[in-house]
Amino acid sequence: MLRAGALALDLQDQRAWLASHPVDLGPKPFALLVALMQSPQRLVTKEELIETVWEGRFVSEAVLTTAMRDLRRAIGDDARQPTYIATAHGRGYRFMLAVTEQAPAEAFVNTAAPASPKPAQSRPHFGFAAAFVAMVLAAAGALWGVTQIAPSASATRARIPASIAVLPFEDLSPARDRAYFADGLSEEILNVLMGVDGLSVASRTSSFAYKDRDDLTTPAIARELGVRNVLEGTVRTDRDRVRVHVRLIEAQSGHTEWTRTYERRLSVQNLLAIQDEIASRVVNEMRGALHDELGPQNTEVRSAAAGTENLQAYELYLRARELFVARSDLARSVALAEQAVAADPRFARGWELFAAASFAKHGRPTVEAQEAVATALRLDPNLSLAHAINGVMSNYEAPYNWNGSTGELERAVTLDPTNTTALLWLAIEMHKLGYLERSQTLLERCVALDSAYDRCREHLMWVLHMRGQTDRAIAEYRTLVNHQAPPDDAILLLAFIERGDEASVQQVLQSLAHEQPMPAPVLAALRDPHADRIAARRALRTWLRASDFNKRKLFPVTLALGAYDMVYTGQGSFFPLWIPEAPEYRQSGAFKNFVREMRIDQYWREHGFPPQCRPVGDADFSCA
Incomplete structure (x- = not known):
C-alpha cells in the first residue's frame, strides 16, 4: 500500500x-x-x-x-x-x-493530512444576502480560528437544481482529425437534453469553452458552470466503426454515476440511436432529482434528428458547422455545406447551414443564401434557424419589410424557444422599432439560456440604458469587460462622464479607436455643455471621415453634439432613435425622416405605437 x-x-x-x-x-x-x-x-x-x-x-x-x-x-x-x-x-x-x-x-489512519486537497464541492446558488453572510462567517472563521463544519454532500447537492453540462467529447480517432465529429455528437446530445422539461442545461457556448482545458478537474468545471452533473466522453471512428464512451459524473464528489461504451457500425442511423440512448439514460439517472425537486412532470426525451441518412452528407455538415460556429473560415464552411447538400439534395439542415454560412460570409443577403433558405424551408417548414435567417434577410435592404422580419423571427422563437440566435435577432428588431420592454424581455431570456453569449448581453446593456435602467446597464458592461469582451461603442460614454467615472471613460475611448483617438474638441464638448460645439462638430466630421471604425457606434456622441445630419439611415444592429441623452433629437425633423425612410411608422400604425410615441392625425406622429 x-x-x-x-x-x-x-x-x-x-x-x-x-x-x-x-x-x-x-x-x-x-x-x-x-x-x-x-x-x-x-x-x-x-x-x-x-x-x-x-x-x-x-x-x-x-x-x-x-x-x-x-x-x-x-x-x-x-x-x-x-x-x-x-x-x-x-x-x-x-x-x-x-x-x-x-x-x-x-x-x-490519519488520512486528513494537511497536504491533502479539499474535497471538490459543487457551487451553490446563493442570493446576495446569503452570499454576504457566508463571506462574513468565513472571514470570522479565519480571524478567530473557528472550525467550520462542511455541509453534507446531500445538503450541498440539494441546493443545486437539476442541471447538467455536456462537455465537448474528445476525439480519439487514429489521426485525431475528427474533432468536428466528436463535437457534433456532444452538441446533438446537448440539444436533445435542452428539450427536457425541468432540466437546466449549460449552453454550448459555456460548455465548449472548456474544450482542451486539462488544467481543470470536472468538479472545478461544474462549480464554474453551476451544474449538478457533467457528461463527458470520447469518440473514436476507425474505418466503418464508431466507438463512443461516456461518463455521467456527480460534480460535488466527482463520483461516476453511470458509464457506458457504445460500439456500432458507423452510420447516421446508429449515431442517432447512440445520441438518443445516451440522452435517455442521462435523464433516467437524473429522474429522481427532477421529481424530488420539481414534482412529477414530463421528462421525456425528444429524438435527435440528423435530417439525412447519407453519412458523407452528415460528416460534411458537421465539418461546415464547426467552422461556422467558430467563424474561423466561412468560405470553407460555405463550400463544405454546399458539398453536403450536393451529396443529399433533400438534407434540409444542410440547406439551412448553407444559407447561414453564406449570409455570414458576405455580411448581406445573397441570391445563394436566399435560395438555400427557401429550399430548407420547403423541405422542412419547422426549422427554427432557417426562419430566423429568412426574417433577417427579408428586412436587410430597402424596401424594408418589418412585418416579414418580425413574423419570421416570432415563428423561429415559437418553434424553438431555446434558439438564442433567434431571440437576439428578434430583440434587435424590437429595439429598433421602439418596443424596448419586449426587447429587454427577449434579451434577458437569451442571457438566462446562455450567460456566455456576449452579443445578447451587449444588446441588453443598450436596451437597459435606453429604458433608464443605467445602473443595470453598467453592471452588464462590467460583466462584458470581465468576459474580455468590452463593448466598442459609446452608448454609456455620457453616463460615465456624468458620474465622474474617468477610468470607464478612458476604457470606452480606447475601445472606440486605438490608433485614431477622439479629438480633444469633441471630448471637451461632451464634458462641458458650454464648450465650442461648432468646433466640436467640425472636428467630429473630420475624425469620422478619416476613421475606419463603425460610425454607428458613435451615434450617441453625434446626437449629443447636435450633428443630426450625420445620422444616416440603413439597417444595422443599432438605431439611434431611443438614446436617452438625446430627447431633442426625437423632436427634430431628422428623427421623423429616419423613421419614415425606414418605414417604421407604417409598422406602428398596423401593430400599435410604442409607449413613448403616439399618432398625430393620419400621417404624423410624435415621440418623447
Missing part, C-alpha cells in the same frame, strides 16, 4: 482512496498514478510513462494527456495549483509529495 497525504493506493487490490473515500479510476489512470507514486518527487518523463503504462506500445502524447486529465479529475488535483502532480511542460510529470509504504490497515 502506497500512501501520500490523504491519497492511498492498494497495489494488490488495484484500488485508490482519497481521505478514506474510494476513487473511481480507470486502468490507465491507475497505472499512471502507480508509476508516479513509485518515483516520488522526481521528474518522470513522458517517454518513461508511456513505456511503463502502455508497455512499450506506440501511443501519441495525446493519449498520455487524456489519461493524466482523467487522473487529475478523479483525485481533484488542479494542474495550475497542484497538490499531487506537477507538470514539467514538454518533459513529463512529477509526484510532489513524499510516499510511504504501509500495510493496508495503516493506510486509513
Whole structure:
C-alpha cells in the first residue's frame, strides 16, 4: 500500500482512496498514478510513462494527456495549483509529495493530512444576502480560528437544481482529425437534453469553452458552470466503426454515476440511436432529482434528428458547422455545406447551414443564401434557424419589410424557444422599432439560456440604458469587460462622464479607436455643455471621415453634439432613435425622416405605437 497525504493506493487490490473515500479510476489512470507514486518527487518523463503504462506500445502524447486529465479529475488535483502532480511542460510529470509504504490497515489512519486537497464541492446558488453572510462567517472563521463544519454532500447537492453540462467529447480517432465529429455528437446530445422539461442545461457556448482545458478537474468545471452533473466522453471512428464512451459524473464528489461504451457500425442511423440512448439514460439517472425537486412532470426525451441518412452528407455538415460556429473560415464552411447538400439534395439542415454560412460570409443577403433558405424551408417548414435567417434577410435592404422580419423571427422563437440566435435577432428588431420592454424581455431570456453569449448581453446593456435602467446597464458592461469582451461603442460614454467615472471613460475611448483617438474638441464638448460645439462638430466630421471604425457606434456622441445630419439611415444592429441623452433629437425633423425612410411608422400604425410615441392625425406622429 502506497500512501501520500490523504491519497492511498492498494497495489494488490488495484484500488485508490482519497481521505478514506474510494476513487473511481480507470486502468490507465491507475497505472499512471502507480508509476508516479513509485518515483516520488522526481521528474518522470513522458517517454518513461508511456513505456511503463502502455508497455512499450506506440501511443501519441495525446493519449498520455487524456489519461493524466482523467487522473487529475478523479483525485481533484488542479494542474495550475497542484497538490499531487506537477507538470514539467514538454518533459513529463512529477509526484510532489513524499510516499510511504504501509500495510493496508495503516493506510486509513490519519488520512486528513494537511497536504491533502479539499474535497471538490459543487457551487451553490446563493442570493446576495446569503452570499454576504457566508463571506462574513468565513472571514470570522479565519480571524478567530473557528472550525467550520462542511455541509453534507446531500445538503450541498440539494441546493443545486437539476442541471447538467455536456462537455465537448474528445476525439480519439487514429489521426485525431475528427474533432468536428466528436463535437457534433456532444452538441446533438446537448440539444436533445435542452428539450427536457425541468432540466437546466449549460449552453454550448459555456460548455465548449472548456474544450482542451486539462488544467481543470470536472468538479472545478461544474462549480464554474453551476451544474449538478457533467457528461463527458470520447469518440473514436476507425474505418466503418464508431466507438463512443461516456461518463455521467456527480460534480460535488466527482463520483461516476453511470458509464457506458457504445460500439456500432458507423452510420447516421446508429449515431442517432447512440445520441438518443445516451440522452435517455442521462435523464433516467437524473429522474429522481427532477421529481424530488420539481414534482412529477414530463421528462421525456425528444429524438435527435440528423435530417439525412447519407453519412458523407452528415460528416460534411458537421465539418461546415464547426467552422461556422467558430467563424474561423466561412468560405470553407460555405463550400463544405454546399458539398453536403450536393451529396443529399433533400438534407434540409444542410440547406439551412448553407444559407447561414453564406449570409455570414458576405455580411448581406445573397441570391445563394436566399435560395438555400427557401429550399430548407420547403423541405422542412419547422426549422427554427432557417426562419430566423429568412426574417433577417427579408428586412436587410430597402424596401424594408418589418412585418416579414418580425413574423419570421416570432415563428423561429415559437418553434424553438431555446434558439438564442433567434431571440437576439428578434430583440434587435424590437429595439429598433421602439418596443424596448419586449426587447429587454427577449434579451434577458437569451442571457438566462446562455450567460456566455456576449452579443445578447451587449444588446441588453443598450436596451437597459435606453429604458433608464443605467445602473443595470453598467453592471452588464462590467460583466462584458470581465468576459474580455468590452463593448466598442459609446452608448454609456455620457453616463460615465456624468458620474465622474474617468477610468470607464478612458476604457470606452480606447475601445472606440486605438490608433485614431477622439479629438480633444469633441471630448471637451461632451464634458462641458458650454464648450465650442461648432468646433466640436467640425472636428467630429473630420475624425469620422478619416476613421475606419463603425460610425454607428458613435451615434450617441453625434446626437449629443447636435450633428443630426450625420445620422444616416440603413439597417444595422443599432438605431439611434431611443438614446436617452438625446430627447431633442426625437423632436427634430431628422428623427421623423429616419423613421419614415425606414418605414417604421407604417409598422406602428398596423401593430400599435410604442409607449413613448403616439399618432398625430393620419400621417404624423410624435415621440418623447
